[in-house]
Amino acid sequence: MAGIYIHIPFCKTRCIYCDFYTITNETRMDDFVKTVCIEAQLRKKEIAESVHTVYFGGGTPSRLNARHFEQIFETLFSQYSIDPNAEITLEANPDDLTNNYLKMLHDFPFNRLSMGIQSFDENELKFLGRRHSARQAIDTVAVCQQNGFDNISIDLMYGLPAQTIEIWEKNLHQAIALYIQHISAYHLIYEDHTRLEALRRNGKVRAVDEELSNQMFSLLIDLVTENGFEHYEISNFAKYGLYSRHNTSYWNDEKYLGLGPAAHSFDGQNRSWNVASLTRYIEEINNGNLPSEIEHLDIYTQYNEFIITRLRTMWGADIQQLKSKFGEELFNYCLMNAQKYIENHLLKIENGNLKLTREGIFISDGIMSDLMWVR
Ligand code: SF4
Numbered sequence: 001m002a003g004i005y006i007h008i009p010f011c012k013t014r015c016i017y018c019d020f021y022t023i024t025n026e027t028r029m030d031d032f033v034k035t036v037c038i039e040a041q042l043r044k045k046e047i048a049e050s051v052h053t054v055y056f057g058g059g060t061p062s063r064l065n066a067r068h069f070e071q072i073f074e075t076l077f078s079q080y081s082i083d084p085n086a087e088i089t090l091e092a093n094p095d096d097l098t099n100n101y102l103k104m105l106h107d108f109p110f111n112r113l114s115m116g117i118q119s120f121d122e123n124e125l126k127f128l129g130r131r132h133s134a135r136q137a138i139d140t141v142a143v144c145q146q147n148g149f150d151n152i153s154i155d156l157m158y159g160l161p162a163q164t165i166e167i168w169e170k171n172l173h174q175a176i177a178l179y180i181q182h183i184s185a186y187h188l189i190y191e192d193h194t195r196l197e198a199l200r201r202n203g204k205v206r207a208v209d210e211e212l213s214n215q216m217f218s219l220l221i222d223l224v225t226e227n228g229f230e231h232y233e234i235s236n237f238a239k240y241g242l243y244s245r246h247n248t249s250y251w252n253d254e255k256y257l258g259l260g261p262a263a264h265s266f267d268g269q270n271r272s273w274n275v276a277s278l279t280r281y282i283e284e285i286n287n288g289n290l291p292s293e294i295e296h297l298d299i300y301t302q303y304n305e306f307i308i309t310r311l312r313t314m315w316g317a318d319i320q321q322l323k324s325k326f327g328e329e330l331f332n333y334c335l336m337n338a339q340k341y342i343e344n345h346l347l348k349i350e351n352g353n354l355k356l357t358r359e360g361i362f363i364s365d366g367i368m369s370d371l372m373w374v375r
Contacts, residue, residue, distance in 0.1 A: 003053040007260035008061040015129040019191035021262035021276040022059045033068045037075040044079045052083045053246035062096035087245040094132040094140040102147040114153040120174040153182035158216045161205040176227045181242040251309040304372045316355030
């Protein structure tokens with residue numbers, strides 16, 4: 001089984017914290033869609049197996065129109081073997097999802113919406129540079145549900161500079177009240193080269209302290225799981241087993257093909273990534289070249305990726321698989337380094353899987369880096 005990711009690099013405006021490859025000039029959208037279809041044809045041989053997830057990510061894929069989706073789906077269905085039950089996700093911004101737009105989406109096989117809401121607090125939304133209001137986000141979820149979308153995920157953000165635990169709690173209660181199926185909640189990160197990071201450097205904003213961050217994370221886990229969501233990955237919560245199948249396949253080392261500028265691919269042994277420039281992407285693909293770089297993953301890199309992806313999930317790392325895949329040396333290395341965390345109840349072995357405990361989740365980065373192989 002395999003997945004396809006399509007990076008739609010357009011955003012109407014840019015949020016202050018974002019470091020994804022996006023552009024706000026939408027004039028080349030038609031050329032981009034035509035080019036993505038050419039890339040899908042050129043790379044057809046890379047995915048012979050059945051495709052069980054298709055993910056339109058970005059950027060803001062909800063900037064595309066019916067004609068664009070028609071071209072992309074026609075290409076995908078003619079070139080790849082798309083499973084009839086494939087999970088097909090559209091990332092969307094609430095302000096794009098009007099009633100008419102949602103009706104148009106029904107002409108296509110989308111069965112999952114992932115909405116970047118981030119907050120239900122007007123001040124936070126303004127600070128982050130989001131284009132929608134809290135009311136708009138709440139109403140949009142209802143309109144999506146009225147239009148028959150029954151697998152909806154929202155993104156939330158915590159650890160914002162002026163955020164209090166009370167504001168975060170209100171955001172969480174509002175999210176839970178929407179009767180959605182999935183919540184992804186990320187701590188705000190001060191990424192290099194973002195306006196947010198410049199504000200921090202100039203002393204205009206201050207990062208929240210670690211204690212408050214931990215309180216917020218703890219509240220997130222408690223409130224969301226008490227309300228019927230499973231905490232299946234450090235930042236992801238799903239109802240009734242409605243995990244993101246696309247993201248779960250990343251954590252399970254399944255193959256995926258990334259189309260579009262800056263999109264990443266994985267073929268089981270190698271990672272590759274397309275050039276992060278729309279102009280170069282269009283130029284090269286239209287000349288029949290793939291503008292990408294490739295990195296072969298040696299056994300140690302594969303082991304490190306196994307540790308950081310598997311331990312992030314509630315299923316953990318299967319230790320027998322660890323032994324058979326990476327051999328005695330890395331197996332022993334992992335268990336030897338895990339021992340002190342197991343003794344301190346930060347890691348546990350359950351049903352043959354090495355997992356983070358609830359306490360371990362709070363220092364997961366440190367634990368994972370300790371288990372990783374260092375040359
Ligand atoms: S809408 Fe999403 S991709 Fe676009 S700038 Fe904001 S965070 Fe980045």
